Amino acid sequence: MKPMMRNHQIIAIERLLLDLKKMRLNILEWGSGGSTVYFTDFLDRNRIDYIWTSIEHNYEWYTKVFHSLKDKKNVSVYFFDLKDKEYEYINFPLQLGNKFDFILVDGRKRKECLIKAKELLDSDGIVMLHDAQRSRYHSAFKYYPDPRFIDRELWRGTLKNISIHARIGNKLNYFYFRFVNLINKMMDYAFAKK
């Protein structure tokens, strides 16, 4: 399973995960799926210790993702139906009582989750919003002191002005990821031709 993201966005997240120097990473995600499977595989391959908590609102999709992750002891996927558990969907991570080094907002209620993420983020942590081009989420950006777009669709926030994440979200990176994406597209095209 692959994340529902562009290749250069996947690379940006991989680089970030490698940059987060902690004995054990505590990661939270709203919107389970390929990202949960792919990035936990990536962390395993790179021998990075972590706990990954993922929250999903669609029961059929949750059971599918849950099934593909059932052998990973350090991954927990939680289901909350938005019809009667919207509050829990947004607020459940607070109950876990720990701060998160990386938070990916990629499910439902993204604006509300992004605002909640501020309470959940470690002081050196980073939050990312996917599909950030949608203007209905933008009012949540003001809760973060150093908000940046990595590209049109991927946004990141921190609690501090520029920390170890300085190189994520600068102009050079933007062109770097665009370049990698172009190469990927050319490779896809070249291989599809054969």
Ligand SMILES: C[S@@+](CC[C@H](N)C(=O)[O-])C[C@H]1O[C@@H](n2cnc3c(N)ncnc32)[C@H](O)[C@@H]1O
């Ligand atoms: C934009 S997707 C992102 C999911 C995940 N973060 C990823 O990158 O793979 C957001 C939501 O779409 C739904 N979803 C994703 N893939 C799906 C699929 N193949 N079939 C049904 N629902 C899907 C899930 O409810 C998920 O929370």
